[in-house]
Each structure stands twice: as structure tokens, then as C-alpha cells.
Amino acid sequence: MTETGTTETGATETGTYVYAVGRNLDEELLTRLDGVGDAPVRVISHRDLDIVVSTVDLDEFGETALRTNLESLPWVEKTARRHDEIVRRAAALTTALAPFRLVTIYRSDDAARARIEELYDDLTPALDRIDGRSEWSVKAFNRARTTTPAAVEAEAPSSGVAYLQRRRAELRSRQEIAADQQLLAEQLLRDLVPATAATRRLAPQDQRLTGRVEGMALNAAFLVDDDRSTEFFALVNELRARYPSFDVELDGPWPPYSFAVLDKP
Incomplete structure (x- = not known):
């Protein structure tokens, strides 16, 4: 998503690309990095941000x-990787950083400051909420189930009616399994919540994105206190054993994209 107020009058015209807003950032360390388009990263200030x-x-x-x-996947991937790298580097230098969406661009530094002023009353509590916390991702994939002998006929069905009855039974069985897995996924989510400061359940990712044949039963982001990350990691390992029908993936810690990006455009 882009937030821009730009005009294009010549090949040399430039804009200000915003990666994130935080507190007490070390400008000297960040200015050693190259941002999108290979331009040096800078830090500008507005009030206490x-x-x-x-x-x-x-x-x-x-x-x-x-x-x-x-519309160009290679361009988007390259830009997103550089954007994420800068956000991660900045997040490592502070306890509170609010990432901005990819390709958030303003016509100038002053226009960026003006936008931060408009968002200030929302940014301040957002930074307070994520201070000293990081985002973790938990995904649960359905493990493949071995077909039971009762579901397989060794010989061809004796009639078309018998075949249809068997197919209906198999369909009901798959639907029941899917419903059971969904209930288990909801319980898994509830079991993870007590160790976190906030939770967001996200839409399951398409198999083309995950690269896995198994369906995704749970896709959730968790905001975890940095001093409780070891506890959260241990809880996920414990729950893996309690939910054998899932392959549970844990990833993180990340900058809190799911909890700090403002809903306002």
C-alpha cells in the first residue's frame, strides 16, 4: 500500500520513503545502511519521535x-526484503518501533513530519503498547492421516448404490476430521494466549505461499514480552506434544508488524 502526495514533474524529483517510527534511535548506526533504491537511510525527528x-x-x-x-513480483520481493531489513535493523536499536507499510512515500521530509503529527495521538499509545515486546508467528498444519482399513475396499463394490454409500461415508469422515481439526486449532490458540500480551488470528495462507501440501489450520501472530520469550518458546514446544495432529511452526522474534501498523491510511 502506498501513502503518497507526490507529483512527477521531472526525472530528478524525489520523495521521502518512510520505514518506521520509533523512539531514541541511533542515527549514526542507521545511516550506514542503504535503503530501497540504494539510497542512504536517514533519521528525521518530530517531537519525541x-x-x-x-x-x-x-x-x-x-x-x-x-x-x-x-505488478512486478521481482521488484516487489526486492523492495520488501530491503524494507524489512531496515525495519529489523531499526528495531534492534530501540524497544519501541512502529513499522510502516511497504512503499509509504511522501513528497518531502516536511510532508512526512506533517503526517506523523496527524498520527501522533495514535502512534504514541501504539509505541507504548509494543515497548519491550516482539512479534512471534505460530502456524499449525494438519498432519496427513493414514487411511483406516474400514475406509478402503479391497474389492470393487458390488453395485453402484454400494459405491455411492461408501463415497458418502468417506466424505462425512473427511468433514468430521476437518471440523475436529478446526476445534483443536481454536483450543491451541486459547492455550497460547496466557503467555502473550496480544494476539491476532490471521487468515490461513494459500498452499502456494506455504509450499506445503498440508492445509493450514491456524495462522496467528502473538505479541510477547521480550523477557518472556523463553517461556513462550517452551510453551509452544509443550503444546506440540499435546496436539500431535498438528505440525506446529514457530517463527520470530520479529518487529511487531501485526500490532504496530496503524489502521489509518
């Missing part, structure tokens, strides 16, 4: 160019 930015060429990042570039 530090804004992580870089200057971008509007020939590549202006509104017109983005309509084309956002």
Missing part, C-alpha cells in the same frame, strides 16, 4: 511508476 526514512527517485517510486512496479 524518530522517523526512519530514505530519499527515493519518483521515476521508480512515484504514483505512476508504482502502478507498474507493484
Whole structure:
């Protein structure tokens, strides 16, 4: 998503790309990094907040160019990787960082400051909420079940009616298994909540994204106190044993994308 107020009048026109907003960031460490478009990362300030930015060429990042570039998977992947790298580096330098969405661009540093002023009353509590916390991801995949002997006929069915009856029974069995797995996924989520500060259940990812044949029963993000991360890790391992029908994946810690990105455009 892009938030821009840019115009494009010449090849040399530039805009200000915003990665994140935080507190007490070390500008010297961040300015050693190259941002999207290979421009140096900078830190500009507004009130008590530090804004992580870089200057971008509007020939590549202006509104017109983005309509084309956002349709290019290689361009999006390259830009997203660099964006995420900068956010992660910045997050390592502070206890409270609110990442901005990919390709959030303003016409100038002053325009970026003006937008932060508009968001200030929302940003401040968001930063308070995530201070000293990180995001963890838990995904639960359905393990393949071995077909029971009762579900397999060694010989061809004696009639078309018998065949249809068997197929209906198999369908009911699959539906019941799917319903059971969904109930288990909801219980798994509830079992994880007590060790976290906040939770967001996300839509299951498509198999083309996961690269797995098994369906995803649970996709959730958890905001965890940094001083409780070992406890959360141990809880996930304990729950793996309690839910053998799932292959549970844990990933993190990450900057709190799911809990700090503002809902406002």
C-alpha cells in the first residue's frame, strides 16, 4: 500500500520513503545502511519521535511508476526484503518501533513530519503498547492421516448404490476430521494466549505461499514480552506434544508488524 502526495514533474524529483517510527534511535548506526533504491537511510525527528526514512527517485517510486512496479513480483520481493531489513535493523536499536507499510512515500521530509503529527495521538499509545515486546508467528498444519482399513475396499463394490454409500461415508469422515481439526486449532490458540500480551488470528495462507501440501489450520501472530520469550518458546514446544495432529511452526522474534501498523491510511 502506498501513502503518497507526490507529483512527477521531472526525472530528478524525489520523495521521502518512510520505514518506521520509533523512539531514541541511533542515527549514526542507521545511516550506514542503504535503503530501497540504494539510497542512504536517514533519521528525521518530530517531537519525541524518530522517523526512519530514505530519499527515493519518483521515476521508480512515484504514483505512476508504482502502478507498474507493484505488478512486478521481482521488484516487489526486492523492495520488501530491503524494507524489512531496515525495519529489523531499526528495531534492534530501540524497544519501541512502529513499522510502516511497504512503499509509504511522501513528497518531502516536511510532508512526512506533517503526517506523523496527524498520527501522533495514535502512534504514541501504539509505541507504548509494543515497548519491550516482539512479534512471534505460530502456524499449525494438519498432519496427513493414514487411511483406516474400514475406509478402503479391497474389492470393487458390488453395485453402484454400494459405491455411492461408501463415497458418502468417506466424505462425512473427511468433514468430521476437518471440523475436529478446526476445534483443536481454536483450543491451541486459547492455550497460547496466557503467555502473550496480544494476539491476532490471521487468515490461513494459500498452499502456494506455504509450499506445503498440508492445509493450514491456524495462522496467528502473538505479541510477547521480550523477557518472556523463553517461556513462550517452551510453551509452544509443550503444546506440540499435546496436539500431535498438528505440525506446529514457530517463527520470530520479529518487529511487531501485526500490532504496530496503524489502521489509518
